[in-house]
Amino acid sequence: MEQEVDVAVIGAGAMGATAALWLARGGMRTALIDRGEICREASGVNAGTLTLHMTRAALIPYAMKGRELWLDAQRWLGRDVGARSAPGFSLAFTEAEEEMLFKRADARSAMGAPIRIVTPEEVRAIEPGINPAVRAAAFCALDGHVTAYLTGRAYRAALTEAGVSLLEGHGVEGIEVSDAGYVIRPAGAPALRARRLVLAGGVWLETMLAWLGFHVRIKCLVNQLVVTERMRPVMRSVVGIANGLLSLKQFENGTVLIGGGWQGKGDPVRGGVEPIPDNLIGNIQLARHAIPALGETRVVRIWLGLESETADAMPMIGPLPGLAEAYVIGCVHSGYTSAPYMGHLLAERILGREPELPLFDPARLMKPAPAKLEETA
Known part of the structure; x- marks a missing residue:
């Protein structure tokens, strides 16, 4: 009927x-x-990152509203979804990344994101585990993450x-x-x-x-994601790199989620099929470069999540x-x-x-x- x-x-x-x-x-x-x-x-399988650093400048006002809703999920959704507020960094280790960092921070701050450039000394004062080789960083107090599942x-x-x-x-x-x-x-x-x-x-x-x-x-992006074993606290911020190829966060249980849009194999019909080993290795190496202490832990699980993009x-x-x-x-x-x-x-x-x-x-x-x-x- x-x-x-x-x-x-x-x-x-x-x-x-x-x-x-x-x-x-x-x-x-x-x-x-x-x-x-x-x-x-x-x-259900994405990184669950709440960030303004990786949001297109024109979408900043929408992302700020969305972040507030996730953090207030208990009220309007009726359940805790593991949403947590955390500071966020976008790091620059090279001159090219530094130039990109300044340009992107300016564009996002012009749209209302509370993003500011900080010195290497300020970075390590807030997040001591970041590689001392960092040249500069963009800092935003309004980042965080959700437990997607x-x-x-x-x-x-x-x-x-x-x-x-x-x-x-x-x-x-x-x-x-x-x-x-x-x-x-x-x-x-x-x-x-x-x-x-x-x-x-x-x-x-x-x-x-x-x-x-x-x-x-x-366009279908097939993003690779990695989660590590539980380890000692090594970061309390959401950490990325100016070129957009890294997203890091450590959960309350000690596991670290590593993302950044490195591509695997798959499509909308089959979903995520399999990771690409070279991309997986590159993502993990970049994560260890940003937070050297990640060399103490091991990968537990790898999976793929689909992301869409218009022309x-x-x-x-x-x-x-x-x-x-x-x-x-x-x-x-x-x-x-x-x-x-x-x-x-x-x-x-x-x-x-x-x-x-x-x-x-x-x-x-x-x-x-x-x-x-x-x-x-």
């Missing part, structure tokens, strides 16, 4: 789940559909309490467009009729948008051109930091309210193809 709802959100990552939560709290009958489980694909449980409880209909483990096979809205056909479940539609698929948006006849290229490296958040009440959200650079805020912004737009900050018109990236009533992924 078909279910009828006011809005169907396809994609249960942090952005889709947040949008669904606030739409339901705003009085809409809401369904959230995903081929897997809530926040268990890209949103805790978010799915928190969102599921909040969504259930808000009355959202959860369809986990049901990939969408097609969507029909009609005058009354949209008919979504989840695999292994009855069709769903919705007056409104939200596509929230990250790297899978290229396929999802094709269901509605849109063609837009989404202009800016998000798609807003209504789809030429379709009534159809929306898209995704492809936010360093998107985990701003994810809950982005989801809330789109929900406000769908509920007929004026969003606090502007959305990112997807029409700039796509043109609707001739109408096609049904597509199969």
Whole structure:
């Protein structure tokens, strides 16, 4: 028997789940559909870094709002997701990195990020474990991290309490467009009729948008991540390098997470397939260069997380051109930091309210193809 709802959100990552939560709290009958489980694909396996150093300058105001929401998750989400505030550094060890550091710090601070350049002496006074060879650093008091794998449980409880209909483990096979809205056909479940539609698929948006006849290229990054054994405290900051190839944090249990966008093998269909050994070694060597004490510990686990990027490296958040009440959200650079805020912004737009900050018109990236009533992924 078909279910009828006011809005169907396809994609249960942090952005889709947040949008669904606030739409339901705003009085809409809401369904959230995903081929897997809530926040268990890209949103469940990323580094969970809350940082302004790696956020594009234009997205700084959104990231600052998102960080505040993560740290306040107990209030609006109802569960602790391991969000912790921590100072953050972006380091420069070479002249080229130093030049890059100054330029990027200026751009981000101009957009409101409380980032300032500090001397090597100031760096080591705050974080003694950093390599004395550091030439300069950008410092931000507003960084931190989230324990990504805790978010799915928190969102599921909040969504259930808000009355959202959860369809986990049901990939969408097609969507029909009609005058009354949209008919979504989840695999292994009855069709769903919705007056409104939200596509929230990250790297899978290229396929999802094709269901509605849109063609837009989404780049898929396959980021390698590493976690170490537990070790003595060697850092209390979120540490990166100006070139963007390192992200380090130590959790309360003593493990250290090493990231930085070094690529592995994979794609949106197969997910992360396998790491690339040379990239893995390079990432770990860079981490040990930044924090020499990491040479005392060993790698416990390696995994891969997918990240999406549009042609202009800016998000798609807003209504789809030429379709009534159809929306898209995704492809936010360093998107985990701003994810809950982005989801809330789109929900406000769908509920007929004026969003606090502007959305990112997807029409700039796509043109609707001739109408096609049904597509199969």
